[in-house]
Amino acid sequence: MSDGARSHDTGLAATRSLTARLVTGLSGLMIVGGLILALAAFAYGRTAARDAFDRLLVGAANDIAASISIRDGAPVVDLPVSAFELLALAPDDRIAYQVSGPKGAVLTGYKDLPRPNTTAQDSELYDARFKGEPARYIRVTRRFAERQFSGTVEVIVGQTLRARTQLALSITRNALGGLAVGGIAMLAFAIIIVHSALRPLERLAHGISERDPQDLTPIRAAVPREVDVLVQATNGFMGRLDRQFATMKSLISDTAHQLRTPVAALRAQSDLAAEEDDPARRDQIVAKMHSGTVRLSRLLDQMLSRALVIHRADSARRERVDLRNIALDIFEEGDHAALAPGSDIRLEIAEAEVPVLADELSLSEAAKNLLGNALAHGEAPVTIGAELRDGRARLWVRDAGPGPSPELRARLGERFAPGRTDTRRRGASSGLGLAIAQSVAETYGGTLEMESDAAGFTIAITLPRAEEAP
Structure with a gap:
């Protein structure tokens, strides 16, 4: 049967694989990270490009300022070629310059270049526009104090931002390219690692699918710690199934083995009663039939009770119970009057x-x-009670008899163990009663304890207190 058919049969739609989830998650993470990195890279690239080209502006403006001289009492500018060679390193950008003397008189260059907001510094970089295009400017002031001329000459050099933007974009592209290569490599390694990590699950699924349907033994497989949780949960589930199947098998086996003889005896006695003409003899047969019916009813009750107890051990929720209430309820119900009148x-x-x-x-x-x-x-009187002893809770029943012999006491708790032959009802079977009590005690982390003293024979279900119970 294919995986799709199995999913359809169970009524459950298969969800996306772990690999697909991982790839989707990593892709989303890289996209978000890529956007953040792109913004950061562009900001870094723009800063780096601005610093680099600002140095060109500073060099060009200083070269022009250094070329200014005083002739006949007036500043003269001999524009150096080196200044424009520096600015030519950004061939796509437009260049603007201006040299102005005292009172703002323009000596050479553009007359309408923007000026900085402040003039407190001898050298200042600022942003403005040049013929509608964003540009970067620098203003350099050179002071003269000579006999023929005293004052300041300002040099303004500007450059558009095309080369700066291209450099910033180039840095961003290089950063995103590295991220893309690293992201693809990361996805590839992640897929390989996920496939490798999921191989134990595949082996586990293959082993379970090849198991015999009747094999409910625990799974023994070397798996990672994270997968071991799933294995333990599966083992626990199969253990509960195994106990349920064992209970059903035991009930069927016990029914076939224990009921065949009494039912056959009842049928034989009913045949004898139907053929018996003597009223006294017929009454004796009917009395035997009644006694056998009572024993058979008692046996059936115990068998069903044992099946119920084993079933509830795995399905019933554990709650805080006061053993005194159980003893009191049993005492007040009075069911014992039907078992032993008087x-x-x-x-x-x-x-x-x-x-x-x-x-x-x-x-x-x-x-x-x-x-x-x-x-x-046992022997009268019979006492039922509940108490705490040595930090453990006890629900006990005591009779005044000496109790069974050590040999029989060792076998009490087994299904259909022989009765206490040293008491007043020799040869009677203890049936399943003690087996039920022992199963309940073991289910809830306790034991079935027996002791004899001057007061008689006591059998008790001993359990951990609620504060100590697991």
């Missing part, structure tokens, strides 16, 4: 809260099964 049930709960983080329904089912096991196999 039984002596007592309640002992602590004054302080006994908090845990768990599923209330699962804990309640486990406690009911502990109470049912004590009523079926």
Whole structure:
């Protein structure tokens, strides 16, 4: 099946690849960065070009100022060729100059050149226009103090900005060219790196696709730390699926194995009752049928309860639960009266809260099964309670009997373990009750503990307190 078909079957549209996202993101970043760099490069180029050509203006103006001499009491200008050679380095630009004597009399050059706003300095650069075109000017003042002439002569030299603009644009183009080459190389390397980084994902997807549908064992693959999070999440999901499948298989297996014999016995007894003519004998058979039906109902309840508890272990949200409330609810419900009519049930709960983080329904089912096991196999009185001991929360059931032998105690908690043969109901089966309690305890980070003392045999679900629970 193709990738497109798989996407269509799952009802999910494939999004853009990581490579496409990376290329798009880097392209946008380079475009924005290129615009910023272009503005910065143009500003730098314009400054550099202005400084370079300002030096030409300064040199030309100083050469002209140096060529001024005094003859017959008047300033005379002998324009040097070197000044115009400097300005000719910008062949596309237009040049303007003016030499003026005292009182602003123009000695040579253009008569209508713009002047700076201030004349406080002997040398000053300023911007103005020349015949409608932007230009750059410099004003240089030369002072004379001779017998024949005393005063100042001003030299103004101007140049349009074409060469400056071309130089600034050239610097900008060179900077953007380097950026373009570097950006393309960066994109190429990014694509190669992304493909290399995604190879573990491709190997992981290939390994999962080739797995047997029944193989829910954890994935073992050497992947980068970032991908390991995905692997762990997938392993956790498959672990939950595996537990759910195991629960269903166990329920089916237990149903087929445990129900076949009692159902066959009930059918045989019903056949005997239908053929029996003696009323007294028929009543005995009916009583056996009723007893077998009660045991069968109890077994079915435990099997379904175990399946429910295992299912909720992965699906139910953990909440703060006070174990005292569970013990009190079980005591007040009075379901034990149906299991053991006339039984002596007592309640002992602590004054302080006994908090845990768990599923209330699962804990309640486990406690009911502990109470049912004590009523079926223990000795009166039977006590249910909740307390804190050594910093841990305990939900316990105690009966007055000595408890099972060490050999049987080691097997308690297994499914369909044999009953407590040293009590008043020899040969009875403890069924799934203790297995349910042990599963609940282990699910929420606790244990199923058993102890015997002068007060009797106690079995308890011990869990971390809510503040300590993970």
